[in-house]
Structures are given as structure tokens and as C-alpha cells.
Amino acid sequence: xxxxxxxxSTLSVQEGDSAVIKCTxxxxxxxxxxxxxxxxxxxxQLIIDIRSNVGEKKDQRIAVTLNKTAKHFSLHxxxxxxxxxAVYFCAAIYNFGNEKLTFGTGTRLTIIx
Amino acid sequence: xxxxxxxxxxxxxxxxxSMTLQCAQDMNHNYMYWYRQDPGMGLKxxxxxxxxxxxxxxEVPNGYNVSRSTTEDFPLRLELAAPSQTSxxxxxxxxxxxxxxxxxxxxxxxxxxxL
Numbered sequence: 001x002x003x004x005x006x007x008x009s010t011l012s013v014q015e016g017d018s019a020v021i022k023c024t025x026x027x028x029x030x031x032x033x034x035x036x037x038x039x040x041x042x043x044x045q046l047i048i049d050i051r052s053n054v055g056e057k058k059d060q061r062i063a064v065t066l067n068k069t070a071k072h073f074s075l076h077x078x079x080x081x082x083x084x085x086a087v088y089f090c091a092a093i094y095n096f097g098n099e100k101l102t103f104g105t106g107t108r109l110t111i112i113x
Numbered sequence: 114x115x116x117x118x119x120x121x122x123x124x125x126x127x128x129x130x131s132m133t134l135q136c137a138q139d140m141n142h143n144y145m146y147w148y149r150q151d152p153g154m155g156l157k158x159x160x161x162x163x164x165x166x167x168x169x170x171x172e173v174p175n176g177y178n179v180s181r182s183t184t185e186d187f188p189l190r191l192e193l194a195a196p197s198q199t200s201x202x203x204x205x206x207x208x209x210x211x212x213x214x215x216x217x218x219x220x221x222x223x224x225x226x227x228l
Contacts, residue, residue, distance in 0.1 A: 009153075032214035043117075043203050043219035044156070051214065089155060093214060099144060099163075099207070100171065101217060103155035 002027040004092050006104025014112050019080055021107045023090035024072040030092040033073045034101070035064060038087045047088075048075070077109075085111045115139050117220035119204050125226045126194045134189040134223050136204030143209040145187040146217065147171075147179065149200040156203060162187055163209070194227045201225070 003026040013019045025033075031052035036044035050057045050064045050073065057064050061080075066073040077084055090104040120135045138145065143164050148156040148171075158171030162181040176198060178190040187206075191198060201224050205217040 004155075006155075034216055036219075041221070043205075043221045045219070046216045049214075049216060099209070099214070100146075100158055100161060101156075105153070105155045 002030055002092055002102040004090060004102050004104045006090050006107060008107060009105065010108045010110070012110045012112055013080055015080055015082060017080055019077045019084070019109055021075045021088055021090070021109070022072060023074070023092075023104050024070075025092040025102075026071070027092070028068075028071060032093045033064070033066060034091050034093075035075050036089045036091065038089065038106075040086075044089055080111045082111050082113060085109060117204055117206055117218055119202075119220035119223050121223060122221070123224045125228060126191075128194060128196065128227060130194050131190070131192050132194070134191075134202055134204075134225070136187045136189070136220060137185050138187075138204075138206040138218070139185065140206060140208075140218065141184065142206035142218070143184070144207045144217075145181065146205040146207075147177070147187070147189045148203045148205065149173065149198075150203060150222075151200050159189065159202075191225075196227050199225060199227045 006023045034049035037047045038044045061078045063076040087106045089106050091101040093101045117138045146161045147159040157173045160179040162168045201222045203222045205219045207217045208215040
């Protein structure tokens with residue numbers, strides 16, 4: 001089955017700086033890669049996703065890149081703000097199979113004012 | 114739309130007790146999922162359902178049971194609560210992917226402690 005590794009487990013950045021979180025996956029058949037943000041006491045919320053036919057996707061201050069050859073994908077947050085502080089999870093899935101997501105173990109991002 | 118609604122939000126159980134965690138979605142989603150999240154860990158899949166009347170085991174199904182009698186509801190049953198089941202439980206739902214994957218939508222969780 002799929003295995004997703006996520007690094008780092010914790011990340012602190014100054015407000016206004018950029019943050020990068022990296023994930024690697026094991027199953028070359030995986031073709032959908034969502035990123036979730038989890039705030040304290042809440043469920044995970046989808047913030048951006050990317051499909052395997054695309055190398056990069058942007059949504060305002062958030063971007064995700066995918067390298068299928070190396071089997072890794074990354075989340076980039078620019079101009080970080082205090083409200084970006086949360087736990088971020090990456091995930092991978094082969095959507096024409098049983099559609100079960102495999103999650104990374106999460107990154108706790110802290111934005112220092 | 115309320116999205117995915119989980120009840121209760123918090124619960125304390127004694128060892129050996131049973132309870133049902135409720136999950137309902139109003140988005141007419143085909144797929145529903147139950148996860149558990151332990152401190153510092155990602156989400157582990159317990160059970161999932163691809164439609165009413167169809168359920169299947171995930172990665173960590175032992176000690177749990179599910180049913181899916183309607184499209185909207187997907188309850189999770191703990192029959193004999195054990196301390197190892199202390200966790201935060203999340204329910205999620207999604208549309209079946211049709212040519213492109215669809216994202217999962219999560220509820221806000223049930224925090225369960227077994228003492």
C-alpha cells in the first residue's frame with residue numbers, strides 16, 4: 001500500500017517569511033495529492049490539491065509543486081501571517097482504486113509575530 | 114449546507130462500556146469515512162463506505178463496527194471500550210471521483226477518552 005512521509009514535523013517562521021513543507025510517497029500509481037490545514041479543535045480542511053498531470057498549482061499565497069519522477073510534493077506558503085499557524089497534512093491517493101487517502105503525519109507550523 | 118456533522122463533540126467512557134459516534138452529511142456524498150487521530154500522528158482509516166449498504170475495513174478496524182443504512186448517516190460503534198481507543202475520531206465524506214479525484218470533507222471530530 002501507499003506510504004506518505006512528511007517533513008518537518010514542526011516549523012517556526014517569522015511573520016512575512018515563507019514556509020515549505022515536503023512530502024514523499026511510495027506508490028507511483030498515486031495521482032491525487034491534497035493538502036489539509038487543521039486548526040485547534042477543528043477537523044482538517046482542504047486548502048489546495050494537485051493532480052498528477054500538473055506540476056504546480058497556485059492559490060494566492062499558497063502553492064503546491066509535484067515531482068512525479070522523484071515521487072515528492074511540497075506545500076509553499078508565502079508572506080506568512082499569524083492565521084497560518086496550524087497543523088498541515090499532506091495526503092496521496094490512487095483515485096481509480098478504492099479512493100482511500102493515505103495521510104502524512106503532519107507539520108505543526110508556528111508563525112512568530 | 115451544514116456539511117459533515119459529528120456528535121457528540123466530547124465523551125468520557127469507562128472501560129468495557131459501549132457507545133455510538135454519530136456522523137451525518139447533507140451533501141449527498143457517496144463515500145464516507147471514519148478516521149482516528151492520535152497525538153502527533155496522522156489520520157488512520159478505521160472503516161469506509163462507498164454507498165448505502167456497503168462498508169469495508171480500513172487500516173485499524175479492530176474494536177469498531179459500522180453500518181450505512183442511508184446515504185446521509187454513517188455511525189461508528191465501539192462495543193467494548195478499551196483505553197487504546199482514546200483518540201479523536203473524524204468522519205469525512207466525498208463524491209465519487211468521475212474522471213478526477215474529489216476532495217474529502219471532514220467534520221470537527223469527537224474527542225473520546227476511555228478511563
